[in-house]
Structure formats: C-alpha cells, structure tokens
Amino acid sequence: MSGCDCGSHHSGPALKPIEEALDFLLARVHAVSETEQVATEDALGRVLAEPVASLVTVPPWDNSAMDGYAVNTADLQDDSTRLPVSQRIPAGVTGESLQRGTAARIFTGAPVPSGADAVVIQEVCEQDGDDVVVNDAPNAGANIRLAGEDIKEGEEILSVGTRLGPQHLGLAAAVGVADLTVFRRLKVAVFSSGDELVMPGSELGPGQIYNSNQYTLGGMLAALGCEVIQLGIIEDTFEATCDVLARAAEQADLVVASGGVSVGEEDHVKPAVEKLGSLDLWKIAIRPGKPLAFGHIGKTPFIGTPGNPVSLFVTFNVFARPYILRSQGVKDGAIPTPMTAKAGFDWNKPDKRREYARARMELNESGEAVVTLYPSRSSGVLSSVAWANGLAIIPERELLKKGDPVQFLSFHELMS
Known part of the structure; x- marks a missing residue:
C-alpha cells in the first residue's frame, strides 16, 4: 500500500482537473437494468425502476384542516353569532348534511359535511351548552382541504431513478402502493493491498x-x-x-481497490489491471487524494483509490460515489450540492490543487454557519474525519480570510 500523496510538487504529467475526471467517469457508467419488486416498507435507499402512479385521490374528500366547527358562512354575522351544534364529526366518521342555521363540531381530517363551506377554528368559538358562539366569522373555504388538492388518482407521484427516502415511502403508502419495482443492488467487490495490513483483533x-x-x-x-x-x-x-482482480470481476458489477494504484515497485494493481483489461491512471488536481485509477477488468469496471485513509475517503466521495449512484440508476442528485457558510479561518497557502479540507460547520452566537478546519492536513490522520462533519472546498490558487464565503459538503448528504 505505497504511493505518495504529499504536498510537494513532483515533475510529471499535468494534473487533470476534477470536473474533467468526473465527467470521464460518469460518461462511462452502465447502470444496472435488472429489477425486482420489494415491499414498500423494505425499499429504503433503493432506486425506483418503474414510475409510481397514485391509486387514489388525496385527500379523497373535502376535510377539515383544524379542530373547530363546520358552518355555512351565510349563517354568520359580522359580530358574534350563536348557532346550535347539530352533530359531532370526528376523523373517520362521515357526517350528515349540515342543517342551515346550525354548526357541526368537527375535528382535523374529518370529512366536511355537505352544506358547510368553512371551518371556524375552536380558538375563536365559545361552547355554551348545546350552542356555539362564533366570535370571528371566516371567509368561505377557510380551513378546508379540498378533495384532490394534493394528488389526483392516476397521477405520477414518483419517477424512475428516484433514490427512495423515508418521505418517498410515506408518499407511496399514502396512495395505497404496497410494493415498488426497484433496480437490483449494485454488487461491489472490495479488497485492500499491502503486506503491512492486518485485521482488527489480530496482534x-x-x-x-x-x-x-x-x-x-x-x-x-x-x-x-x-x-x-x-x-x-x-x-x-x-x-x-491478478488472481483477486479476476475473481472480483466474475462476482461483481464494480471492483474497488484501496492502495497499490501508484507506480512504486510494490504497487501491483496498475500492471495487473492492464494485463487483465485496460486502465486510465490520473494525477488529479485534488488534495488529498491525487492518484486515481479507472479502467476495466474484462468488461467489469474498476476504480482504484489511494491507500492513505483520508485520501481514500475524499476521492471516494468526490468520484466513486457519483459513479456508483449513477450505476444504480439514480437520475438526479448523484453529484452532491455544497452549501455556503462563513470561513472561520484564514487560508494563506493557495495550492494548484483543489483542497477538500476536513472541517466542522457550527452556528455561532449570531446563528451564522461558520466553518472551522482540522489543524492537520495529513492524509493519514483518520481521526480528523471522525472529528469533522463535512469537507470545506477551497478552490485552486485561492486565498481566504475569516468571514469570506466558503463551500461546505456535509457528511449528512455524503453518507446518506
């Protein structure tokens, strides 16, 4: 697991821009096409392979948005109006038509009875025996959710390529969909190279x-x-x-290796991939994580990342993550969107490589989002990633002062 990821400026080929390398990878994605049907409750994180259309209209009927009283606004005066309460309609119960000159006690989600054209919230009403006194007359339509104002029956609610989150599962359930057709999971074979490595639990x-x-x-x-x-x-x-690469390519849709992709005497991944298929190896204008490999073992794609743990973490999230999401059939959102916050640091050492610095974004006393950096830039300090909650993106050859805007990639987005 050798290879240099230091900050010194070695001679050699020009560094490939990040966007050029990423475009190269994404242009070579062959997404999985096989599908399977899973229960909606088991579909979290899966990618939708068939669109979902609503089986019902939502809401299915006009319903009350508040606890209060269903009324006909023609029966109300500008000042307080006393009306007898003719019925009580909780959620799950369909009431009778509203008699003119009366009010119906109604609760959130309950169907609005025919003859009523508004719901008065209970906070502006006074219960007096079997009557209610309405102290603030609403306009027609107030506090009523109309049938179909959310979703119409037959309307497409989820499109192909959606990576399903809890909100998507809830929406599918809300329209009565019990099963979803999704792409099968991407099979990724992983190995590490390096005689210096042992597994936890060993001496x-x-x-x-x-x-x-x-x-x-x-x-x-x-x-x-x-x-x-x-x-x-x-x-x-x-x-x-060579043996592990051949075995991996037979079992997986993608092979990912950490380490061994440089050009040292103990870096065997590069020549092995070239023997079994083809390989592009780049020095990319990114820090940490300059070396990145992409190629094929037979027809199976291969990604080789640096062996240093932070370099692996960064290059995976910048390059491998979008490639994998697109390979799973994700249409939108494969490339993460950074947010903007204030730099809580000075950056006086511009680099020809774009820096993905381990960082923590927190709110200051004024409620502003401020980004601070981990003090070490070493690509071997894995504890820095556990300390951080994201990556600050510092463009090539740029100086920053405290208070300047800086882009920030949240781990919350990258890890979900």
Whole structure:
C-alpha cells in the first residue's frame, strides 16, 4: 500500500482537473437494468425502476384542516353569532348534511359535511351548552382541504431513478402502493493491498497496521445501498493481485481497490489491471487524494483509490460515489450540492490543487454557519474525519480570510 500523496510538487504529467475526471467517469457508467419488486416498507435507499402512479385521490374528500366547527358562512354575522351544534364529526366518521342555521363540531381530517363551506377554528368559538358562539366569522373555504388538492388518482407521484427516502415511502403508502419495482443492488467487490495490513483483533507485528480502509470503504458502500463483496487483504505480489482482480470481476458489477494504484515497485494493481483489461491512471488536481485509477477488468469496471485513509475517503466521495449512484440508476442528485457558510479561518497557502479540507460547520452566537478546519492536513490522520462533519472546498490558487464565503459538503448528504 505505497504511493505518495504529499504536498510537494513532483515533475510529471499535468494534473487533470476534477470536473474533467468526473465527467470521464460518469460518461462511462452502465447502470444496472435488472429489477425486482420489494415491499414498500423494505425499499429504503433503493432506486425506483418503474414510475409510481397514485391509486387514489388525496385527500379523497373535502376535510377539515383544524379542530373547530363546520358552518355555512351565510349563517354568520359580522359580530358574534350563536348557532346550535347539530352533530359531532370526528376523523373517520362521515357526517350528515349540515342543517342551515346550525354548526357541526368537527375535528382535523374529518370529512366536511355537505352544506358547510368553512371551518371556524375552536380558538375563536365559545361552547355554551348545546350552542356555539362564533366570535370571528371566516371567509368561505377557510380551513378546508379540498378533495384532490394534493394528488389526483392516476397521477405520477414518483419517477424512475428516484433514490427512495423515508418521505418517498410515506408518499407511496399514502396512495395505497404496497410494493415498488426497484433496480437490483449494485454488487461491489472490495479488497485492500499491502503486506503491512492486518485485521482488527489480530496482534500487530513489526511494521504492521490495522486495515481501517476495509471498514471505511465497506461502510460508505453500504450507506449507498450496495451489496458489498469483501475480498480482504491481498499480498503485495503481481500474481496475487491478478488472481483477486479476476475473481472480483466474475462476482461483481464494480471492483474497488484501496492502495497499490501508484507506480512504486510494490504497487501491483496498475500492471495487473492492464494485463487483465485496460486502465486510465490520473494525477488529479485534488488534495488529498491525487492518484486515481479507472479502467476495466474484462468488461467489469474498476476504480482504484489511494491507500492513505483520508485520501481514500475524499476521492471516494468526490468520484466513486457519483459513479456508483449513477450505476444504480439514480437520475438526479448523484453529484452532491455544497452549501455556503462563513470561513472561520484564514487560508494563506493557495495550492494548484483543489483542497477538500476536513472541517466542522457550527452556528455561532449570531446563528451564522461558520466553518472551522482540522489543524492537520495529513492524509493519514483518520481521526480528523471522525472529528469533522463535512469537507470545506477551497478552490485552486485561492486565498481566504475569516468571514469570506466558503463551500461546505456535509457528511449528512455524503453518507446518506
């Protein structure tokens, strides 16, 4: 798991712009086409493969938006009006037609009886025995939700390519849809290269470290709804690397490797992929995470990320995440949208690479969103990612002063 991700300026090919590399990746997406039907309650995080049309009209009838009294506004005067209460209509009960000159006690969600054209909220009414005194006459239509004002029967409510969140499941249930047709999960095979790596729970030997990348990478893939195939740690030999790549390509829709994609003597992923298929290897104008590989093992796409844990984390979210979401059939939202906040720091060291700095966004005493940075820029400090709640994006060759606007990518969006 070698390879340099330092900040020094080595000679070599020009750095590829981030947008150019991302466009290259996304132009080569072949999304899964196989589908399956799942229960609506089990569809969280899945990608919709068929549009969903409403089975019903929502609301199905005019209903009360408030607790109060259903009235006919023609029976009300400008000043207080006393009306006998002729019926009581809770939610789930259909009342009788409203008799003129009376009011119906009604509750939120209950059908508005025919003959009523408004609901008076209970806060402006006084109950007096079997009568109600209306102290503030409403306009016709007040506090009534009209039939079909939300959804019409047969109307499309969810489109193909929607990545289903809780709100989408609730909407499908609200129109009576019990099952949804979704694309099957993307199968992603993962392995780590490096003789220095051992799994947690084992005793560390001289020069060894625990394999954190397997857990970071596996967790990010699981958060995206992928079916993760863990192939473990592969010894640093060309033969072993070729073997695992071939096995991975047979089992998965995508192969992702951490480490071994540079050009050192112990970096065998690059020549192994080139032997089994094709490979593009770039130095990208991003920090951390300059080296990134994309290619194919046979027909199976391959993404190789840096081995340093923070570089892996950043390059996965900037490049692999959009590629994976598009491969799953997601139409919109694959590329995250940063928010803008105030810089709580000075940036006096502009770089020719765009910086994705580990950062924390919090509200100050005035309620303004302010971004602070982790003090270390090292790509080996994984604790910085646990400390942060997002990434501050600092453009190439830019200086920032405290109070300047800065873009911020929230982990809440990246990890969901």
